[in-house]
Each structure stands twice: as C-alpha cells, then as structure tokens.
Amino acid sequence: MTAYAELMAFQRETEALAQVMGRLGWDQETVMPPGAAPQRAEEMAALEAVLHARRTDPRLGDWLAAAVAEDEVAAGNLRILQRSYERHCKVPARLAAEIARVTSRAQGIWAEARAAEDVGAFLPVLSEVVALRREEGAAIADGGDPYDALLDDHEPGARSADLAAMFARLRPRLVALRAAMRAAPPAPVLRGPFAEETQMTLAREVATVFGYDFARGRLDKAVHPFSSGSGLDVRITTRTNPEDPFNCLYATIHEVGHATYEQNVDPAHRLTPVGQGASMGVHESQSRLYENQLGRSRAFAGWLYGRMRDLFGDFGIASEEAFYRAVNAVRDGHIRTEADEVQYNLHIMLRFDLEQALMRGDLAVADLEAAWNDRFLADFGFAVERPSQGMLQDVHWSVGLFGYFPTYALGNVYAGCLHAALRAAVPDLDACLARGEAGPAVAWLRERVHRHGALRPPRETVAAAAGREPDEGPLLAYLEEKFGALAGG
Structure with missing residues (x-):
C-alpha cells in the first residue's frame, strides 16, 4: 500500500468512530x-x-x-488531515478527554437551569467549560489569539478582526432597516392553538419538499x-410551540438545509x-438559504x-399576502433562533x-448575565x-462551542x-416554489455545493459555486429590497 492508502484506511476508522461520537x-x-x-x-x-489518540x-x-x-480529492484529504494533525498534537490528551467529559455534563445542567430559569445553577460548570476552552485555545494558538x-x-481561515470589520459594515444598514420596519404597520398575527402533532406532520412534509431523505435520517x-x-x-x-407553528416549521427547514x-x-x-x-459557515449558508x-x-x-x-x-x-407578511414579521424578540x-x-x-x-479573560463568567442583559438592552431597546x-x-456555550456563533x-x-x-441559474424558481417544489433549487445546490463536501476551503467553496468572491453585498441588497418593499406597504 502507498502512504496515502495506508493513511486513508486508518482515517476511515477514525471518521467512523467520530460518527459514533x-x-x-x-x-x-x-x-x-x-439519569444517564x-x-x-x-x-x-x-x-x-x-x-484524540488516533488523531x-x-x-x-x-x-x-x-x-x-495524485488528484484533487487526495489533495483535499491531505490538506484537511495535515491541519487536523497539527492542531490536535498541540492539545494534551488529558485536556481533550476532560473537555468531552465536562461539556457532556454541562449540557444536561444547562437544560435543567434553562427550564428552572436559574443562572446560578449553570455558572459553576460554565466556568469549568470556559477555563478548559481557554486552555485549549492557548495551546493551539501557540502565542497567538486563543479566540482565533x-x-x-x-x-478555517476566518479571523476575528475580519469578522469585526464585516459586522461594522452590516450593523448600520441592518439597524436602519429595522427602524423602517418598526415604523411600518405591524404584521398579522396567527391565531392558535396549533396541535403539536399536526405541526410535526407538516414538518415532515416540508422536510421532504426540501429534499430530506428519511430513509437515511429521522426527525425528532x-x-x-x-x-x-x-x-x-x-x-x-x-421543537414545537402550540401558539407558534413557525418555530417548528422553519427550524425544520433550517436543519434540513444542514442535513441535505x-x-x-x-x-x-x-x-x-x-x-x-466544508465549514460551519458553508453549512449555515445552506440552512439559512433554505429557511429564508x-x-x-x-x-x-x-x-x-x-x-x-x-x-x-x-x-x-x-x-396569502397577509400570510407572507406574517412569515416575514420583524418584531421585538429575545430569541435568536x-x-x-x-x-x-x-x-x-x-x-x-x-x-x-470570555475567552480573552476580559469578562468573568460570574458577570456574563449582567453583561448580556446590558448589551441586549443597548442593542435591541428592551430588557x-x-x-x-x-x-x-x-x-x-454549555458544550464549549466558542467561535461557533460567527459562522x-x-x-x-x-x-x-x-x-x-x-x-x-433557475429563472422559474418562484413558479416551482409556489407549487411546493424546491427540487430545482436543491438540485442546483447539490451540484454546485453539496456533492463537493470539503474538497475546497470554505471561501473557495462559495466562490466556485456563486461565481464571485463572497462578501456581504448580495445579502444586504436582498434584505433591503425585500424588507424595503414590506416596510413601504
């Protein structure tokens, strides 16, 4: 066997174990x-x-x-494995195992604390998670920025300074658009309740419309x-809410974007x-495009x-027009999803x-709730x-996914x-969607994005599919056209 063949045989077992994880x-x-x-x-x-031992x-x-x-696929595999090997070798085995142990425990503690509205019950384990991730970030950064x-x-390849600059360009135009929508007449409101099992029935139908293969998956x-x-x-x-079926339906469409x-x-x-x-950012491009x-x-x-x-x-x-406005309502709310x-x-x-x-040590875990609440009030105008x-x-944060949110x-x-x-590429897309047919869109994405997996780095993946280097221009143009029309009546 060649070195590449031996490497891939070994890696196949590692990938299988990661799927079990x-x-x-x-x-x-x-x-x-x-209790488990x-x-x-x-x-x-x-x-x-x-x-960790295998990696x-x-x-x-x-x-x-x-x-x-010897080909593009081998080059992609070697690029990813080289990067993974270098990163994992910087993290002690003890630390990798402890992160897995603590974040698994923290996940259950977070769920219970959330249900009980008890931040204090979550802070001790969150402090452990933050400390472990700080240690990991410092080990990988090797003198650089642990958060990066x-x-x-x-x-891969993203840097916080570039993201901060992008956010600075996005924020003023988003805030202006929000102000215009707040000044417009309010969107219609659905009148429930909506049976949760019926929501799940429709969610399964919608998942199928967007190409999800239930023979290789399930919805829970x-x-x-x-x-x-x-x-x-x-x-x-x-998830379901008897008063808000959109929560279930659009969360399902979002996750189907990831899954397909x-x-x-x-x-x-x-x-x-x-x-x-290719990355979580490319993953989110699929889920957000499907959903929105x-x-x-x-x-x-x-x-x-x-x-x-x-x-x-x-x-x-x-x-239908009133429903379209309800689907795209811009309302005050606390919940990101x-x-x-x-x-x-x-x-x-x-x-x-x-x-x-948190990661750079400028904010203590004990002060996180107050910092969150102060920032939310400043950004959104309500408490x-x-x-x-x-x-x-x-x-x-309970499972240690620091650096994930920007994606x-x-x-x-x-x-x-x-x-x-x-x-x-698909000029009759709206005619298809009006019939409940998302197949042409999914087929285009399958050909341009999905089938390639992580063959190319993230930005190259998007650039190859879209025919341009990615930036925020098309997103802002789409939002201002769509919501500008909605705000104008």
Whole structure:
C-alpha cells in the first residue's frame, strides 16, 4: 500500500468512530434518560480519548510526510488531515478527554437551569467549560489569539478582526432597516392553538419538499434544534410551540438545509475528511438559504399558507399576502433562533463580542448575565425578562462551542451570494416554489455545493459555486429590497 492508502484506511476508522461520537450526542439530546447523564459523560470522555489518540498517532505524521496527492480529492484529504494533525498534537490528551467529559455534563445542567430559569445553577460548570476552552485555545494558538484558534476550528481561515470589520459594515444598514420596519404597520398575527402533532406532520412534509431523505435520517424533538451525522445517517430535530407553528416549521427547514448538505456529498467521499461540509459557515449558508431566501419567499409562503389552511383550518390570516407578511414579521424578540432576517445578525454580534471577552479573560463568567442583559438592552431597546430569554437560551456555550456563533453570520453572507447565483441559474424558481417544489433549487445546490463536501476551503467553496468572491453585498441588497418593499406597504 502507498502512504496515502495506508493513511486513508486508518482515517476511515477514525471518521467512523467520530460518527459514533456524534450519535451519542444526538441520543443525549433526544431520548437519553436524564439519569444517564453522569455515565454518558464518562462514555464521551473515553471515546474522545480514543479519538484524540488516533488523531495524534505518530504514524499520521509519517504518512502525511510521505503521501503524494495524485488528484484533487487526495489533495483535499491531505490538506484537511495535515491541519487536523497539527492542531490536535498541540492539545494534551488529558485536556481533550476532560473537555468531552465536562461539556457532556454541562449540557444536561444547562437544560435543567434553562427550564428552572436559574443562572446560578449553570455558572459553576460554565466556568469549568470556559477555563478548559481557554486552555485549549492557548495551546493551539501557540502565542497567538486563543479566540482565533477556536474560531478557526469551525471556519478555517476566518479571523476575528475580519469578522469585526464585516459586522461594522452590516450593523448600520441592518439597524436602519429595522427602524423602517418598526415604523411600518405591524404584521398579522396567527391565531392558535396549533396541535403539536399536526405541526410535526407538516414538518415532515416540508422536510421532504426540501429534499430530506428519511430513509437515511429521522426527525425528532429537542430543546434546541440541531442536525447530526453525515452520509447514510443524518438526523435532525425541531421543537414545537402550540401558539407558534413557525418555530417548528422553519427550524425544520433550517436543519434540513444542514442535513441535505451532508446527505448529498458524493458517496465516494463517505467516511473521508472531504466527505462532510466544508465549514460551519458553508453549512449555515445552506440552512439559512433554505429557511429564508427559499422558505420565506413570497412564492413558497403562498404554498405553505394553503397547506396550513388544509391542516389547521382558519387561523386568523385572510390571504396569502397577509400570510407572507406574517412569515416575514420583524418584531421585538429575545430569541435568536426565532429572529427575523433583519435582526438575526444583530443577535450574533452580541454573542461574538461577549464570547471573545470570555475567552480573552476580559469578562468573568460570574458577570456574563449582567453583561448580556446590558448589551441586549443597548442593542435591541428592551430588557431581558428572564434567563431563558438571555444567556441561557442557546446550548452552544454549555458544550464549549466558542467561535461557533460567527459562522451563523458568515452563513447568511454566503447564502446571499449563493441565492443571487441560484436565481440567475433557475429563472422559474418562484413558479416551482409556489407549487411546493424546491427540487430545482436543491438540485442546483447539490451540484454546485453539496456533492463537493470539503474538497475546497470554505471561501473557495462559495466562490466556485456563486461565481464571485463572497462578501456581504448580495445579502444586504436582498434584505433591503425585500424588507424595503414590506416596510413601504
């Protein structure tokens, strides 16, 4: 066997074990009995120790030094493995296992604290998570910025200074658009209740419309919606609220964007480094494009209105146009996952600044709630009333995903570029969406983005698909056209 063949045989087993690790996380969030949490933490730590040992095995260094890339796929695999090997070798095995153990335990503590509106119950374990991630970031950065080291794990090549500059360009135009929408007549409100099982029935239908293959996945409920897995086993979750079916339906569409990306990667890449999404930012470009530019379009909203009338009867919305306005309502709200397109990135900016301060030691965990509440009031103009509306609303920090939040904003920016190219390539897109057919859009994305997996670095992936270097211009143009029209009546 060549060095490359030996390397890939070894890596295939590592990728398979990583999928098992992901399945344990899915189980923990959906069906695991709560009493199993302490044991699950030990299981996760044990498996992480095995994975870390494999990812730092000295043979990897030898194989990487000797391997020759004979084609684009081999070059992609070697690029990713070289980067992974260098990063993991900087993190002590003890630290990797402890992060897995503590974050598994923290996830359950966060869920209980959120339900009880008790920040104090969460702060001790969050302090542990922050300390561990600071240590990891410092080890990887090797004298550089620890936060950038963590950010790079989710979006290779991204730097916080570049993101801060992008946010500075986005903020004034988003704030101006929000002011225009606040001055416009309020959007119609749906009148419930909406049976939760019927919501799940429609969610499964919508998932199928957007190309999700239930033969290789499943839809369950969780506190915080997410997608997990790749290849032949890609699972998604959603949540229901009897007064707000949009929460369920659009969370489902969002997660289907993630899931179809993973399901549509070229099968030849399965269980290899390139056989997954290029980055979290590219992943979010799919979920946000599905959810917003497609799912909240006038055309698709018209179809969804009809299906909701079929299933729920009269829910207080008299026309497709009124429903379109309800789907795209810009309202004051605390919850990021429920935020409209105009305000969503403002939520990300808040988290970006706070988690940088936490990682760099400028903000103590004990002061996080007050800092969050003060910043939210300044940015949004109204107060946080309870912790589940504030620092306890997201699962990310409990599981140590520092540096992850900015990828949501990058996903929106990437989605703006991809949407413009998609519209040019599929001129009858609206006619299809009005019939409840998202197939042409999914097919274009499968060909231009999904099937390639992580073959190219993130920005190259988007540039190759969209035919341009990614920037925030197309996103802002789309938002100002869409919401400018809505604000104008």
